[in-house]
Each structure stands twice: as structure tokens, then as C-alpha cells.
Amino acid sequence: MKARVTVTLKTGILDPQGKAIEGALKSLGVAGVASVRQGKVFDIEIADGDRAGAETRLKDAAEKLLANTVIENYRIEISG
Amino acid sequence: MNAAVIVFPGINRERDMARTLELVSGREPAMVWHAETALPAGTDLVVVPGGFSYGDYLRCGAIAARAPVMDAVRAFAGNGGLVLGVCNGFQILCEAGLLPGVLMRNAQLKFICKDVYLKVERSGTAFTRGYNAGQVIRVPVAHGEGNFVADADTIARIEGEGRVVFRYCAPDGALSPAWNVNGSTNAIAGIVSEAGNVLGMMPHPENHVEAAMGRTDGRGLFAGLFEHLGQAA
Numbered sequence: 001m002k003a004r005v006t007v008t009l010k011t012g013i014l015d016p017q018g019k020a021i022e023g024a025l026k027s028l029g030v031a032g033v034a035s036v037r038q039g040k041v042f043d044i045e046i047a048d049g050d051r052a053g054a055e056t057r058l059k060d061a062a063e064k065l066l067a068n069t070v071i072e073n074y075r076i077e078i079s080g
Numbered sequence: 081m082n083a084a085v086i087v088f089p090g091i092n093r094e095r096d097m098a099r100t101l102e103l104v105s106g107r108e109p110a111m112v113w114h115a116e117t118a119l120p121a122g123t124d125l126v127v128v129p130g131g132f133s134y135g136d137y138l139r140c141g142a143i144a145a146r147a148p149v150m151d152a153v154r155a156f157a158g159n160g161g162l163v164l165g166v167c168n169g170f171q172i173l174c175e176a177g178l179l180p181g182v183l184m185r186n187a188q189l190k191f192i193c194k195d196v197y198l199k200v201e202r203s204g205t206a207f208t209r210g211y212n213a214g215q216v217i218r219v220p221v222a223h224g225e226g227n228f229v230a231d232a233d234t235i236a237r238i239e240g241e242g243r244v245v246f247r248y249c250a251p252d253g254a255l256s257p258a259w260n261v262n263g264s265t266n267a268i269a270g271i272v273s274e275a276g277n278v279l280g281m282m283p284h285p286e287n288h289v290e291a292a293m294g295r296t297d298g299r300g301l302f303a304g305l306f307e308h309l310g311q312a313a
Binding site (some may be wrong): 055064 | 142143146186256
């Protein structure tokens with residue numbers, strides 16, 4: 001079973017890296033970029049188990065390690 | 081003083097720290113590998129030193145904070161044991177939930193390696209009894225992620241409880257954005273836990289402890305700890 005956990009900064013948390021990327025895109029002449037926020041993507045393969053079990057374990061992984069919930073949100077997607 | 085210095089892969093300031101602890105206390109600290117599950121018997125001070133544990137992968141301090149030894153450190157702190165985290169050690173203690181908040185990328189996106197001025201906000205802690213409240217000390221920083229951030233409620237709580245013990249300041253102690261080297265909220269450079277027995281700070285007091293280093297401003301922290309533990313024993 002394949003899963004993807006996406007970790008993004010919470011609204012209101014300053015993202016200097018995103019700001020720098022935003023500036024670089026603007027200086028490259030990429031039009032219409034209003035703002036950029038940087039995040040992280042984890043592609044995780046679950047060895048066995050059912051979908052509900054996988055979701056529980058992924059939530060556990062996100063809470064315990066993948067995201068720092070002081071500043072970050074996470075989203076879990078499971079695909080087949 | 082029976083200090084234990086925790087050693088993670090990628091840490092590089094553990095020997096500076098061990099040298100300072102021995103200089104001040106006359107006793108060599110135990111070096112405790114991250115895979116250990118217990119602290120040496122009789123440990124009365126745990127130090128989480130600076131460096132780049134696990135290459136700063138995922139988030140600074142995130143992986144080290146989940147190492148086996150950290151359960152022992154958490155239990156030690158829970159029993160009132162003194163824990164000092166410097167630089168990466170501060171990041172690790174935040175990630176481990178022993179201190180609130182998080183250290184984000186420096187506001188100006190640069191790694192900063194230079195001396196800074198710190199205002200000692202409180203002298204009434206085991207870590208700052210060697211200083212007077214309001215005193216300004218000069219110590220080095222060396223970090224890319226030292227920008228202290230927490231939600232507004234947390235900031236209000238730690239400020240209200242007097243848990244901010246060090247702030248970045250001008251040489252005369254004045255607070256201004258120009259001297260807040262990394263953009264930390266309220267120029268916060270160091271905080272203590274609710275019970276006051278865990279201190280995390282970004283600057284390196286262990287690097288200003290003897291004349292050959294140019295300054296000795298950091299020595300008061302360790303001398304104060306030594307005195308505190310001597311009285312407690």
C-alpha cells in the first residue's frame with residue numbers, strides 16, 4: 001500500500017525559505033506568483049495491513065516524527 | 081557535579097562542553113551515547129550539546145529527540161533533574177517536548193557565527209545564579225536555525241511566568257531588532273521549563289570560559305550550576 005504524507009507550515013508561521021523562493025521566482029520572471037510556502041512530502045510504503053490500520057499508523061508517524069505540530073499541519077493520502 | 085553529556089551522531093560541540101564542565105567542576109563528565117537507555121548512576125546534570133545531530137535531517141533536532149536515551153533524559157527531567165541544552169541541544173529539547181516552541185530558520189536566512197550580547201533576565205535559576213539579573217554577557221552563536229517561534233499563548237505564558245532567561249541585546253543591554261541576531265520572537269535566546277530545571281539556549285556559553293578564549297562571560301553559568309549542585313548534595 002502506498003501512502004503520501006504532506007507536511008505544511010501552519011498559517012501565520014513565517015516561512016523565510018518560501019519567501020526566498022518566491023523572490024527567486026519573481027526575479028526569474030515567472031509571472032503571477034503571489035506567494036510561496038515550502039513544505040515536505042513523504043512517500044511511504046506500508047508493508048501490510050488494511051487501509052484503516054495503515055491510516056492509524058501513518059497518523060502515529062506524522063504526530064510522533066514527520067510533523068512538528070507546533071508549527072506544521074499534515075495530510076495523509078493512501079492510494080491502493 | 082556528576083554531569084552526563086549526551087552524544088548523538090553529527091554532534092560536534094560535545095568536547096568543548098566536556099572540557100568546560102571539567103574545568104569548572106574538576107570532574108570529567110560521562111559521555112553518553114544516544115543508543116543508551118539509562119543515564120549513569122548518580123548523574124545530577126544532563127547536557128545536550130551543540131552540533132548537527134543527524135545532519136539536521138527532517139528538522140533540526142527532530143531525530144535526536146526520538147533517540148533511545150531521550151526517554152531516560154525525559155524521566156530525569158521529570159524528577160527535577162537539571163538539563164542544559166545548547167544550540168542543537170536547545171532544538172533537541174524543544175523537539176523532545178521538554179521545552180515549548182521551536183527554532184526556525186534565521187530570519188535573514190544566513191548561518192550566523194559571531195559573538196552576541198545577551199541580557200540575563202533572571203538570576204534566580206540554577207543556571208543563572210552566577211549572574212545578576214540585568215547583566216549583559218558576550219558569548220558566541222553559531223547556528224542557521226535559532227529563530228525562536230511559538231504560538232501567541234505560549235509566548236504570553238512563558239513571558240508571564242518569567243521563563244525567558246536570556247535575550248539578545250545591544251552591548252548596553254538595550255533591546256532592539258538590530259541586535260536580535262536571528263529574528264527570535266521577543267529576542268528570546270534562552271528559556272527554562274515550567275519547573276525551571278531545564279534550560280535551552282542557542283548561544284554557546286561553554287566557548288567563553290577561560291582567558292585564552294578571549295572572554296570568560298560564559299563561565300558564570302557553569303560555576304553557578306556547580307555551586308547549586310554542591311549545595312543540593
